[in-house]
Amino acid sequence: MLTRRLLLAAPTAALACPALAQSWPNKPVRVLVGFPPGGSLDVLTRLACEVLTHRLGQSFVVETRSGASGNIAAEALARAAPDGYTVGTVSMHTVVINPMIFPSVPFDMAKDFQWISAMWDMPNVMAVPAQHVPARSVQEFVGWGRERPGGVSYGSAGVGTSIHLSGAYFLARAGIQGVHVPFRGAAQTIPAMLAGDVQLAIDNLASYTGVISEGRIRPLAVTMAERWPTLPDVPTMAQAGVENFNVSPWHCWAGPAGMPREIAERLSREIRTAWTDPALRQRVIGMGAILTGSTPDELGARLEAEKPRWAEMVRISGAQAG
Secondary structure (H helix, E strand, C coil): CCCHHHHHHHHHHHHHCHHHHHHCCCCCEEEEECCCCCCHHHHHHHHHHHHHHHHHCCCEEEEECCCHHHHHHHHHHHHCCCCCCEEEEEEHHHHHHHHHHCCCCCCCCCCCEEEEEEEEECCEEEEEECCCCCCCCHHHHHHHHHHCCCCEEEEECCCCCHHHHHHHHHHHHHCCCEEEEECCCHHHHHHHHHCCCCCEEEEEHHHHHHHHHCCCEEEEEECCCCCCCCCCCCCECCCCCCCCCCCCCEEEEEEECCCCHHHHHHHHHHHHHHCCCHHHHHHHHHCCCEECCCCHHHHHHHHHHHHHHHHHHHHHHCCCCC
């Protein structure tokens, strides 16, 4: 008996022809997003859809499937018809970290997706409340934290998030005792920091830009390989003396396994070409992200390369999702 996957793939076999792939898309393309509307991932995806709609002459329409740290949308993407008309914005966290912390996930990273392109990186910032933490550098924070009775409390957007793992990893490497305080997101973490209940967060920069500009939150370092354009005086973690700490979240586009490779490659080319626009790149930097882009093979290799580092961070944190 034919499997469901083969049955879904059979009607699209003709699309393997490059000429037919060039006729794609001839109807709207659905773009699944696994996190709520209004967040940075949703906003960036809608911007990508706007750009690709203009370039390709067909609508790219966002469909939200939020929940379970992106697992719900990833499962819907894996089960979609592989005809090139359903793609999704996929978080590295969902496909790399979630399988390490959830008892089970409803998809297989190696088997259930056709990778398309990396989309953007979103820097994290090591941030402290200026009123409650005297440190003005990472090394000063390390010295302060080691001497602080009971160590430090660090906030995150929940157990097993890259924010949680980054905080646990940093404190373990620095030899600082830490207490994890999970929140629902930066909207709760920041008030706790300003109240002095939490002394550290290694969190998404976009969420902290306002309180940093006001001077209420002090950025000590960014977790990218290069300094962030809007914070030129803030060092990278490596420049601050913490090597091998490039742990910023990033996102990609993928389709279900069986999606015609020619369509994936064409969409990848369109994305990479669009991303070279200087005005668009500057606009996205203002939104707290940097455009990347990749071939499907480069994306698959990058995802595989992430596994060992995050496995070590999961081990150190002891994170397990219920």
